[in-house]
Amino acid sequence: MIRAIAWREWRALFLSPLAFVILGVAQIILARLFLGHVNLFLMIQGRLATLPNAPGLTSLVAAPLLGNTGVLLLLITPLATMRLIADERHNRTLTLLYSSPVSLTEIVLGKYLGILGFYAVIILMSLAMPLSLLMGGRLDWGTFACGLLGLVLLASSLAAIGLFMSSLTRHPAVAAMGTFGVVFFLWIVDYAGHGRGEGGAIVGYLSIVNHYEPFLRGLFDTSNVAYYLMLTATCLVFSVRGLEAGRLGTR
Amino acid sequence: MSNAEVLVGTDAVTRFYGPHAAVSDMSFMIRRGEVLGFLGPNGAGKTTTMQMLSGNLAPSAGRVLIAGHDMHTAPERAKAHLGYLPEHPPLYREFTVDEYLDYAAALRRIPRRARRAARERAKARCGLGDAGGRLTANLSKGFQQRVGLAQAIIHEPDVVILDEPTVGLDPIQIREVRTLIRELGRDRAVILSTHILPEVQASCDRVQIIHKGRLVLNEGIEALMARVQSQVLVAAFRKTPDAQAIGKLPLVRSVTIADDGRLRIFHEPGADPTDAIVRLALERDWGLREINPEHSTLESIFVELTGEPSEAA
Numbered sequence: 001m002i003r004a005i006a007w008r009e010w011r012a013l014f015l016s017p018l019a020f021v022i023l024g025v026a027q028i029i030l031a032r033l034f035l036g037h038v039n040l041f042l043m044i045q046g047r048l049a050t051l052p053n054a055p056g057l058t059s060l061v062a063a064p065l066l067g068n069t070g071v072l073l074l075l076i077t078p079l080a081t082m083r084l085i086a087d088e089r090h091n092r093t094l095t096l097l098y099s100s101p102v103s104l105t106e107i108v109l110g111k112y113l114g115i116l117g118f119y120a121v122i123i124l125m126s127l128a129m130p131l132s133l134l135m136g137g138r139l140d141w142g143t144f145a146c147g148l149l150g151l152v153l154l155a156s157s158l159a160a161i162g163l164f165m166s167s168l169t170r171h172p173a174v175a176a177m178g179t180f181g182v183v184f185f186l187w188i189v190d191y192a193g194h195g196r197g198e199g200g201a202i203v204g205y206l207s208i209v210n211h212y213e214p215f216l217r218g219l220f221d222t223s224n225v226a227y228y229l230m231l232t233a234t235c236l237v238f239s240v241r242g243l244e245a246g247r248l249g250t251r
Numbered sequence: 252m253s254n255a256e257v258l259v260g261t262d263a264v265t266r267f268y269g270p271h272a273a274v275s276d277m278s279f280m281i282r283r284g285e286v287l288g289f290l291g292p293n294g295a296g297k298t299t300t301m302q303m304l305s306g307n308l309a310p311s312a313g314r315v316l317i318a319g320h321d322m323h324t325a326p327e328r329a330k331a332h333l334g335y336l337p338e339h340p341p342l343y344r345e346f347t348v349d350e351y352l353d354y355a356a357a358l359r360r361i362p363r364r365a366r367r368a369a370r371e372r373a374k375a376r377c378g379l380g381d382a383g384g385r386l387t388a389n390l391s392k393g394f395q396q397r398v399g400l401a402q403a404i405i406h407e408p409d410v411v412i413l414d415e416p417t418v419g420l421d422p423i424q425i426r427e428v429r430t431l432i433r434e435l436g437r438d439r440a441v442i443l444s445t446h447i448l449p450e451v452q453a454s455c456d457r458v459q460i461i462h463k464g465r466l467v468l469n470e471g472i473e474a475l476m477a478r479v480q481s482q483v484l485v486a487a488f489r490k491t492p493d494a495q496a497i498g499k500l501p502l503v504r505s506v507t508i509a510d511d512g513r514l515r516i517f518h519e520p521g522a523d524p525t526d527a528i529v530r531l532a533l534e535r536d537w538g539l540r541e542i543n544p545e546h547s548t549l550e551s552i553f554v555e556l557t558g559e560p561s562e563a564a
Contacts, residue, residue, distance in 0.1 A: 001357070001358070001360065004354060004357035004358060005358075008343070008354050012343065012345055012346075015345040015346075016345060091341075091343075091344070092337065092339045092341055093341040093342065093343055094341070095305075095307055095335070095337045095341040096341040096355065096358065096402065097358065098305070098306055098307040099305040099306055099307055099330060099333060099334075099335040100330060100355075100358035100359055101326075101327040101328070101330040101331040101358075101359065101360060102327070102330075102358055103326070103327060247306075247307065247308060247309050248308075248309050
């Protein structure tokens with residue numbers, strides 16, 4: 001059941017031009033950034049050779065690119081997730097799901113897996129560039145895998161936030177703006193504090209970036225994994241509530 | 252018929268929108284093999300009731316039972332017995348008819364192997380034979396309605412709920428849909444909401460009239476037809492007739508003079524004083540021009556039942 005809903009969601013995305021535009025634009029931007037990272041690496045490569053324990057390709061090219069992909073996902077998420085539930089409500093197709101023998105949890109999980117499938121395509125395509133470095137160099141697989149795990153966790157929490165926002169309204173644009181607001185706020189909440197000062201620890205903990213950066217440095221910390229999993233789970237539970245509220249007719 | 256299994260039951264179902272009660276205290280039941288017409292003017296609470304029966308809207312109070320399962324405590328089991336065509340068919344515009352029906356079949360937990368057969372059967376019943384490859388967005392209103400209908404019956408549900416199924420269809424399509432409803436009603440329970448009286452006459456066994464969120468009438472189609480049967484004759488004369496003389500005729504209850512000079516003659520139900528009136532008109536030389544039974548309409552039934560004219564019957 002969840003699979004059928006996820007499959008429809010994924011297909012519907014690719015039947016609209018939006019998915020292809022997002023993929024194309026993301027690829028062009030990442031290519032430009034990748035070129036920048038590679039150029040920088042080539043410029044300082046000579047000097048690096050003289051240093052002991054110098055940073056390599058992974059931390060100078062691959063990790064920053066994963067970081068860029070994260071920022072890009074922040075910008076893509078509102079557009080990719082805005083239609084998930086809001087559009088069904090707007091087009092009155094939600095009726096089909098409501099009157100089918102499917103629980104609200106199954107609807108939410110199906111839609112969530114569908115959008116994750118789309119994020120998987122974005123991430124897989126962005127991986128092609130760092131992997132192309134293998135033609136002329138070597139990657140630190142441990143660090144790279146850790147960064148990739150961080151990106152996947154970040155993407156899943158972003159998708160969950162977008163799904164929740166989409167469950168609250170019947171207007172995709174409202175969902176998009178709400179998602180953008182929440183995600184951007186979580187991004188910049190610790191902009192100046194860096195987790196210091198009174199109450200800074202809490203603000204620092206909320207920040208979605210503070211939990212992503214350690215992954216990119218190759219630092220696997222279960223507390224960071226827990227942060228993303230909690231954020232994701234909370235948003236999914238709230239999405240079920242959002243759907244329930246629709247059935248109660250309060251929106 | 253009367254000892255057939257009860258497939259739909261509602262118990263004092265009430266729905267508020269803010270302080271406004273869209274549906275209040277509605278209790279009724281439908282048995283297998285029955286086609287129930289839900290009749291009412293626009294805004295009477297028909298769609299709200301349909302939405303509550305189909306699990307799209309939670310009632311503020313009361314219970315809905317589908318095939319013995321409570322919609323609130325066991326929604327999945329209740330919905331497994333349910334097919335629902337809302338006022339606007341819930342179509343995914345980017346899907347073809349086949350893709351859409353396959354998805355609907357999957358949602359209704361039809362096993363993968365049986366889906367194709369179920370889809371073809373539903374398409375054949377709804378006259379969608381060769382529309383399978385077309386995008387639902389490009390279909391005409393009538394065909395979209397048929398796809399919506401196919402979606403509602405693809406899993407052979409015991410209860411089929413149709414909200415204004417013939418809106419936007421041409422007369423031929425309307426006849427086809429009515430035939431289909433009759434067919435479905437043979438071994439299922441069908442609920443049909445409409446604001447068109449002939450629709451109920453054509454397809455239903457039983458009628459419920461809803462007005463301002465309350466059931467004002469719940470009876471068999473024959474009983475309704477008896478109500479619809481004329482109890483009024485309209486007569487026009489060249490000369491001014493003696494209304495009192497007509498009023499004294501046997502079987503005549505009362506006579507009023509309408510604004511256009513016509514006489515409205517109320518008589519006992521089932522009786523027909525036409526002959527007596529014609530004879531009297533000849534004797535007195537009033538110059539009878541016309542005399543007709545006045546067919547009562549949904550409008551007049553509403554007036555009779557509620558004592559006030561409906562806004563949009």
